[in-house]
Amino acid sequence: MGSNPSRGLLGVMMAFETVRGMRDLPPELARKKQKIEEICKQTFERYGFEPLDTPIVESLELLTKKGSAGEAIENEIYAFEDKGGRKLGLRFDLTVPLARFVASSRSLQIPFKRYQIGKVYRYDRPQAKRYREFTQADADIIGVSSVLAELELISLSYDIIKELRIEAKLALNSRKLLESIAIASGVKRDQLSDCFRIIDKVSKVGWDEIEKELCSKKIRPDILDIIKRNDLEYAKKVILSSEQCDNGLERLNDLLRYVKIIGLSDFVNVDLSLARGLDYYTDIVMEIKSLDGTSIGGGGRYDGLIEKYGGKSTYATGISFGIDRMLDTIFDKIISKETMVKAFVAVVRNEDFDEALKVVTKLRSMGMNAEFDLMHRNISKNLEYASRKGIPYFIIIGPKELSERKVKLRDMKTGKERYFNLSDIEKIKETL
RNA sequence: GCUGCGGUGGUGUAACGGUAGCAUACGGGCCUGUGGAGCCCUUGGUUUGGGUUCGAAUCCCAGCCGCGGCCCCA
Numbered sequence: 231m232g233s234n235p236s237r238g239l240l241g242v243m244m245a246f247e248t249v250r251g252m253r254d255l256p257p258e259l260a261r262k263k264q265k266i267e268e269i270c271k272q273t274f275e276r277y278g279f280e281p282l283d284t285p286i287v288e289s290l291e292l293l294t295k296k297g298s299a300g301e302a303i304e305n306e307i308y309a310f311e312d313k314g315g316r317k318l319g320l321r322f323d324l325t326v327p328l329a330r331f332v333a334s335s336r337s338l339q340i341p342f343k344r345y346q347i348g349k350v351y352r353y354d355r356p357q358a359k360r361y362r363e364f365t366q367a368d369a370d371i372i373g374v375s376s377v378l379a380e381l382e383l384i385s386l387s388y389d390i391i392k393e394l395r396i397e398a399k400l401a402l403n404s405r406k407l408l409e410s411i412a413i414a415s416g417v418k419r420d421q422l423s424d425c426f427r428i429i430d431k432v433s434k435v436g437w438d439e440i441e442k443e444l445c446s447k448k449i450r451p452d453i454l455d456i457i458k459r460n461d462l463e464y465a466k467k468v469i470l471s472s473e474q475c476d477n478g479l480e481r482l483n484d485l486l487r488y489v490k491i492i493g494l495s496d497f498v499n500v501d502l503s504l505a506r507g508l509d510y511y512t513d514i515v516m517e518i519k520s521l522d523g524t525s526i527g528g529g530g531r532y533d534g535l536i537e538k539y540g541g542k543s544t545y546a547t548g549i550s551f552g553i554d555r556m557l558d559t560i561f562d563k564i565i566s567k568e569t570m571v572k573a574f575v576a577v578v579r580n581e582d583f584d585e586a587l588k589v590v591t592k593l594r595s596m597g598m599n600a601e602f603d604l605m606h607r608n609i610s611k612n613l614e615y616a617s618r619k620g621i622p623y624f625i626i627i628g629p630k631e632l633s634e635r636k637v638k639l640r641d642m643k644t645g646k647e648r649y650f651n652l653s654d655i656e657k658i659k660e661t662l
Numbered sequence: 663g664c665u666g667c668g669g670u671g672g673u674g675u676a677a678c679g680g681u682a683g684c685a686u687a688c689g690g691g692c693c694u695g696u697g698g699a700g701c702c703c704u705u706g707g708u709u710u711g712g713g714u715u716c717g718a719a720u721c722c723c724a725g726c727c728g729c730g731g732c733c734c735c736a
Contacts, residue, residue, distance in 0.1 A: 364736060507735060552736030578695050613697035628695060
C-alpha cells in the first residue's frame with residue numbers, strides 16, 4: 231500500500247495508512263495509554279512537580295547544538311524548512327526544550343520541579359517497540375546539586391511502576407565513577423565515549439563480545455574486570471590507587487544510603503555497566519528495565535546542559551518514562567475492558583423514544599457517562615451491544631414501566647433489576 | 663543510513679504456475695421485552711508497480727510497509 235493513497239485495478243481509491251513508524255491507537259489501547267499518563271501525572275503532582283508545556287517544533291539549531299544530545303541523535307531528527315526558510319525540527323526528547331526554557335528564564339524559583347508529558351519524534355528504523363513518534367513522561371529537578379533530587383526521581387519511579395503493576399527494577403550508576411574507573415584502568419580520555427557505548431551493551435551481547443569490540447577499537451579491556459565485579463568497594467580501591475579525585479563514588483553512596491532509608495533497596499540495583507547514550511549526562515544515571523529486559527524509562531544528571539543553551543551554570547537532573555513502552559509491556563495487565571460509559575438507555579417501543587432522550591440527558595447532567603440507542607435497534611440487540619462493550623448498567627423504558635411512570639435499571643453483571651420513578655432519576659446515580 | 667527475513671478480507675489462516683477458500687469479527691435478519699448463544703444472509707482480500715507466461719497469490723525486479731540485526735534509544 232504505501233503511505234499515499236494508491237489506486238487499485240478499477241481506479242478505486244485505497245485507504246490511507248499511517249506514515250512509517252507511527253501508529254493509531256484503537257480505543258482499547260488509547261484508554262490504557264491515557265490511564266498510564268494519568269498515573270504519571272498524578273504521581274508527579276504528588277511530589278510537587280508543576281506542568282510545563284512547550285512546542286513540538288523547535289529550531290534545528292537548538293536540537294543539534296553540539297555537546298548536548300550527541301551526534302548520533304542528529305541523524306534521527308525530523309528536520310524540515312518552513313515557508314520562511316527557517317530550519318526547524320521536531321523535538322526528540324523533553325529535556326532539551328526544558329533546558330531552553332530554563333536557560334531563557336530570568337526569574338525561576340529554585341528548585342524548579344517540572345513535569346511534561348508529550349509526544350517526541352525520532353527518525354530511526356521502526357521495529358517492534360520502536361516508533362518514530364512516541365510519548366514520554368518527564369520529571370526534572372532544576373537547581374539542586376544534592377542527590378536528594380535523584381532520590382525524589384527514584385521514589386516517584388517506584389510509585390509509578392508499582393501502580394502500573396509492572397515488574398521492573400531501576401539500575402543506577404555514576405558516569406563520573408565510570409569515568410574514574412576507565413581512566414584508572416588505562417582508557418584514554420578521547421576513548422571514553424566509545425568505551426561507554428560499548429560497555430552499555432553488555433546485557434545484550436555479553437562480556438566476550440564487548441571485550442572483542444573494545445579491542446577492535448584499541449581500548450584497553452582491563453576496565454571490564456572491575457565492572458564485572460559490580461562491587462563499589464572494589465571499585466573504590468582501584469580508584470584510590472590512581473589519582474582520580476572527583477569520582478562520583480561518594481555521591482552514589484549517599485544516594486544509596488537515602489534509598490535504603492525510604493525502603494527501596496530492593497527496587498534499586500547498582501549496575502556499573504550502565505552508561506546511557508545521550509552525551510549530556512554528567513553524573514548519576516539511571517534506567518528502569520522491565521523483567522523482560524526492555525527499557526521503559528531512564529534519566530540522570532545533566533549539570534552542563536543549560537549553560538550550553540545560554541543560561542547560567544545550573545544543576546539539573548531528571549527522568550523520563552516511555553509511555554508507549556509501558557503500554558506495550560502492560561498490554562493486558564490493566565484491565566480496562568469496561569468503557570467509561572456507565573449506563574445505556576433503551577426503549578422497548580420506538581414511540582417511547584422521547585422518554586429515553588429525557589432520561590439520558592438527565593443522567594448526563596448529573597455527570598454520569600451515559601449512552602442511548604442511536605439506531606432504533608431492538609432491546610435484544612441493545613443488550614448485546616451494551617454487554618459486549620462492558621457497560622455495567624442498562625436502563626429499560628417500556629410500556630409496562632411507563633404505565634407506572636417508572637424505568638427499570640438492570641445490573642448487567644448480576645442481572646438484578648430495580649425500578650426508579652421517572653421523577654427521581656437522580657437516585658439512580660446515588661445507588662450505583 | 664546499512665543489512666537479513668517477511669507481506670492473502672479488519673484479524674487469524676488455506677490454495678502443485680490453472681475457479682482465491684475457511685474461521686472469526688463487523689453489518690443485517692429470525693428467536694415478536696432481557697444480553698455475550700444458535701440458525702440464515704450480505705459486505706469485504708492476494709502490499710503497489712513493472713516483467714516472465716496461454717495463464718501469477720505462487721517465479722523475477724523495484725518500491726512500500728512490517729519484523730530482526732547494525733546504529734541508537736523510550
